[in-house]
Amino acid sequence: MWKSNTIFNHFKSTLNFSLLSSRRFASTIAQNPSTFNSIPHANQVIDFPGGTVKFIPEMRFISESSQERIPCYRVLDDDGQPLANNFVQVSEDVAVRMYNNMVTLQIMDTIFYEVQRQGRISFYATTIGEEAINIASAAALTMDDVIFPQYREPGPLLWRGFTLQEIANQCFSNKYDNGKGRQMPIHYGSNKHNYFTVASTVATQIPHAVGAAYSIKMDKKDACSITYFGDGGSSEGDFHAALNFAAVMEAPVIFLCRNNGWAISTPTSDQFRSDGVVVKGQAYGVCSIRVDGNDALAIYSAVQAAREMAINEERPVLIEALTYRVGHHSTSDDSTKYRPTNEIEWWRLARDPVARFRKWIERNGWWNDMAESELRNSLRQELLHSIQVAENLEKPPIADIFNDVYDVPPSSLREQEQWVKDTVKNHPLDYPENISA
Amino acid sequence: MAALFQAPTAFSSSNSLDSNKFNHSPSPRSLSERKSSILTVRSDARSNPLLNSAAHKPHRFITNAVATKPDTSLASTSSKPGHELLLFEALREGLEEEMERDPRVCVMGEDVGHYGGSYKVTKGLATKFGDLRVLDTPIAENSFTGMGIGAAMTGLRPIIEGMNMGFLLLAFNQISNNCGMLHYTSGGQFKIPVVIRGPGGVGRQLGAEHSQRLESYFQSIPGIQMVACSTPYNAKGLMKAAIRSENPVILFEHVLLYNLKDRIPDEEYVLSLEEAEMVRPGEHVTILTYSRMRYHVMQAAKTLVNKGYDPEVIDIRSLKPFDLHTIGKSVKKTHRVLIVEECMRTGGIGASLTAAITENFNDDLDAPIVCLSSQDVPTPYAGTLEEWTVVQPAQIVTAVEQLCQ
Numbered sequence: 085m086w087k088s089n090t091i092f093n094h095f096k097s098t099l100n101f102s103l104l105s106s107r108r109f110a111s112t113i114a115q116n117p118s119t120f121n122s123i124p125h126a127n128q129v130i131d132f133p134g135g136t137v138k139f140i141p142e143m144r145f146i147s148e149s150s151q152e153r154i155p156c157y158r159v160l161d162d163d164g165q166p167l168a169n170n171f172v173q174v175s176e177d178v179a180v181r182m183y184n185n186m187v188t189l190q191i192m193d194t195i196f197y198e199v200q201r202q203g204r205i206s207f208y209a210t211t212i213g214e215e216a217i218n219i220a221s222a223a224a225l226t227m228d229d230v231i232f233p234q235y236r237e238p239g240p241l242l243w244r245g246f247t248l249q250e251i252a253n254q255c256f257s258n259k260y261d262n263g264k265g266r267q268m269p270i271h272y273g274s275n276k277h278n279y280f281t282v283a284s285t286v287a288t289q290i291p292h293a294v295g296a297a298y299s300i301k302m303d304k305k306d307a308c309s310i311t312y313f314g315d316g317g318s319s320e321g322d323f324h325a326a327l328n329f330a331a332v333m334e335a336p337v338i339f340l341c342r343n344n345g346w347a348i349s350t351p352t353s354d355q356f357r358s359d360g361v362v363v364k365g366q367a368y369g370v371c372s373i374r375v376d377g378n379d380a381l382a383i384y385s386a387v388q389a390a391r392e393m394a395i396n397e398e399r400p401v402l403i404e405a406l407t408y409r410v411g412h413h414s415t416s417d418d419s420t421k422y423r424p425t426n427e428i429e430w431w432r433l434a435r436d437p438v439a440r441f442r443k444w445i446e447r448n449g450w451w452n453d454m455a456e457s458e459l460r461n462s463l464r465q466e467l468l469h470s471i472q473v474a475e476n477l478e479k480p481p482i483a484d485i486f487n488d489v490y491d492v493p494p495s496s497l498r499e500q501e502q503w504v505k506d507t508v509k510n511h512p513l514d515y516p517e518n519i520s521a
Numbered sequence: 522m523a524a525l526f527q528a529p530t531a532f533s534s535s536n537s538l539d540s541n542k543f544n545h546s547p548s549p550r551s552l553s554e555r556k557s558s559i560l561t562v563r564s565d566a567r568s569n570p571l572l573n574s575a576a577h578k579p580h581r582f583i584t585n586a587v588a589t590k591p592d593t594s595l596a597s598t599s600s601k602p603g604h605e606l607l608l609f610e611a612l613r614e615g616l617e618e619e620m621e622r623d624p625r626v627c628v629m630g631e632d633v634g635h636y637g638g639s640y641k642v643t644k645g646l647a648t649k650f651g652d653l654r655v656l657d658t659p660i661a662e663n664s665f666t667g668m669g670i671g672a673a674m675t676g677l678r679p680i681i682e683g684m685n686m687g688f689l690l691l692a693f694n695q696i697s698n699n700c701g702m703l704h705y706t707s708g709g710q711f712k713i714p715v716v717i718r719g720p721g722g723v724g725r726q727l728g729a730e731h732s733q734r735l736e737s738y739f740q741s742i743p744g745i746q747m748v749a750c751s752t753p754y755n756a757k758g759l760m761k762a763a764i765r766s767e768n769p770v771i772l773f774e775h776v777l778l779y780n781l782k783d784r785i786p787d788e789e790y791v792l793s794l795e796e797a798e799m800v801r802p803g804e805h806v807t808i809l810t811y812s813r814m815r816y817h818v819m820q821a822a823k824t825l826v827n828k829g830y831d832p833e834v835i836d837i838r839s840l841k842p843f844d845l846h847t848i849g850k851s852v853k854k855t856h857r858v859l860i861v862e863e864c865m866r867t868g869g870i871g872a873s874l875t876a877a878i879t880e881n882f883n884d885d886l887d888a889p890i891v892c893l894s895s896q897d898v899p900t901p902y903a904g905t906l907e908e909w910t911v912v913q914p915a916q917i918v919t920a921v922e923q924l925c926q
């Protein structure tokens with residue numbers, strides 16, 4: 085019989101603090117409920133799950149924003165000069181390698197954008213303006229740290245050794261694409277490089293990263309997971325739940341938000357009314373920091389520190405990198421339609437993260453004009469060659485439509501595959517020549 | 522020897538339902554008031570001539586290699602081998618065995634940890650395996666499903682529990698766009714061996730939102746497999762098979778079947794995810810069903826046998842892909858098909874099954890396929906109204922009579 089007192093008993097049992105206090109994580113030990121103060125006039129407190137709370141006789145609303153915006157951490161000024169001497173030193177090797185990768189990313193984007201405009205690939209999205217975030221964050225991680233990208237972060241792949249030929253193969257969806265031609269251009273993925281395949285869905289990768297961190301925590305590995313997303317992505321429900329989960333589970337994950345000002349045509353003022361994304365961390369119990377996203381050294385330092393915190397203290401960290409999306413959202417977008425051209429130009433020239441970093445390494449004597457032109461020329465050549473090779477390679481075979489849907493294709497799929505093959509064989513003039521059956 | 526049907530005396534309905542379910546328990550009602558009582562099917566676990574007579578390959582052993590424990594207890598112990606338990610306990614047993622066997626298996630969901638799960642499927646597991654392996658999640662289905670997917674891609678084998686299948690509608694994005702797809706779009710680089718499970722179906726006055734039949738909505742998603750359990754025996758076997766599968770599998774349980782009692786073998790067994798179960802061989806008509814409707818069909822079968830019919834009853838178990846081998850053999854024998862399901866008429870499993878059978882076995886059919894489903898309405902709360910939205914044994918009997926004219 086369902087009686088009303090059963091509901092009460094159930095509710096009472098969940099309020100049983102001994103049940104709550106047997107939790108695994110020491111940080112959430114609840115207090116004994118019986119310490120209610122009986123002094124009427126002195127400061128009254130209550131022991132509530134999570135800690136002691138003071139009572140006050142005034143009705144105090146917390147303001148929706150603080151007086152000042154959260155300040156932004158930077159190491160180099162706009163001219164590439166260090167602001168202070170207390171930053172994490174980067175060796176010449178690492179610095180030059182970082183710079184090389186940033187330039188590679190820049191040139192790769194410029195050329196592939198043109199290739200799409202020429203109609204040779206169907207789609208592309210550039211990372212122009214966000215090279216520092218892409219490369220410096222990857223440089224601060226190890227190969228064991230698993231990466232869950234949104235779609236504007238090919239930099240970590242380049243850093244980890246993914247070649248320009250592999251990039252081109254994916255964009256042309258040829259038979260050497262390790263995604264087997266199944267995804268749109270720029271949807272890279274490589275388990276060899278611990279870089280999880282890009283999905284077009286926004287913010288779905290954020291809980292994936294938390295799940296991966298959970299797995300890493302269970303295995304007690306010296307690694308963390310990192311996930312990237314934009315200012316727009318932080319509006320999705322998955323972002324909020326993932327941060328919440330990560331805090332509750334004490335998972336070693338870095339949440340890196342590229343706040344680049346625009347989500348296609350939606351500026352951040354239409355995306356949220358909080359002080360950016362950094363303040364949302366505290367709402368979920370996640371420590372956070374705001375960083376100058378166009379300052380490679382600042383990103384490097386912050387990600388390195390975050391990684392240490394995440395792994396050694398088993399906690400999530402939120403990094404908001406302030407930057408600007410210099411390019412259009414993708415090749416399907418013309419951003420001059422919704423934002424002023426002079427704004428784009430200013431960020432492209434005056435705030436270019438690549439140029440800024442270049443000034444710093446040149447000042448250190450690690451780089452010069454000749455090295456620059458050599459690098460750019462050889463990259464251009466290598467890229468054009470890779471593109472030419474990729475373009476002329478065969479597309480994946482028909483069998484790859486049906487493989488990997490399951491581990492082993494069921495008979496229904498095999499039947500469907502046979503039907504397609506028969507159709508192509510019987511109507512060869514209706515199908516391209518370079519499809520192999 | 523047909524399976525024995527007993528009135529549910531051993532099956533203590535209302536009391537155990539109340540103590541095991543959470544806040545949406547049924548109002549007290551004596552069993553005689555209800556037209557559709559749940560039957561306890563007792564079958565002798567040792568030799569099942571139903572299976573042998575259907576010339577069906579033994580469904581106790583799966584086709585891919587599985588290490589089974591050496592058969593120690595069978596010969597020496599008492600006359601009745603195996604042990605008795607309720608369906609939710611069978612699920613738990615399967616889960617526990619797999620967690621012991623493979624340290625990568627973990628469970629995540631709401632209230633699965635210390636609370637033991639809303640239907641007690643995970644009871645005691647958190648104490649045994651620790652609360653990192655049996656993880657209580659905040660209330661965000663899309664996100665903890667996403668978490669499970671991320672964990673699976675990095676080597677774990679999570680079982681994601683939806684407190685009620687209907688809540689997994691919130692997880693549709695992750696299930697469709699990521700779970701089903703990432704193995705494919707990554708070119709086979711990343712596997713997603715998750716099991717997504719939970720109770721669904723029409724219960725006892727749980728309201729429309731808690732009476733969803735999600736198999737209808739999920740069946741189109743490429744890359745996932747779907748199975749529905751209906752007895753303690755197949756519940757444990759399918760749970761183990763689902764956990765061992767490299768593909769994402771959705772295991773559909775039914776709210777009203779958790780307290781079914783039956784005897785299952787002591788020795789380890791794993792069932793095949795793609796096989797249907799021959800419940801009762803016959804000659805006149807093939808009745809295809811799954812989950813709770815199996816019991817309505819078997820009750821109707823009793824009446825039909827008394828009226829001189831010989832129905833063949835198949836519990837299809839595998840909702841995606843269909844076991845067209847078993848189904849086809851049956852159709853070729855009887856030439857008449859009746860599908861009995863709990864899904865709505867439009868776009869349900871029955872609709873797909875009708876299409877599949879028509880396409881493949883049209884020449885073997887002497888009559889059009891009849892599909893009995895629920896109406897295209899949200900499930901009403903009032904008990905009588907709710908009952909009329911679910912296919913009842915009397916309707917099944919009428920349908921068979923009409924089909925066999």
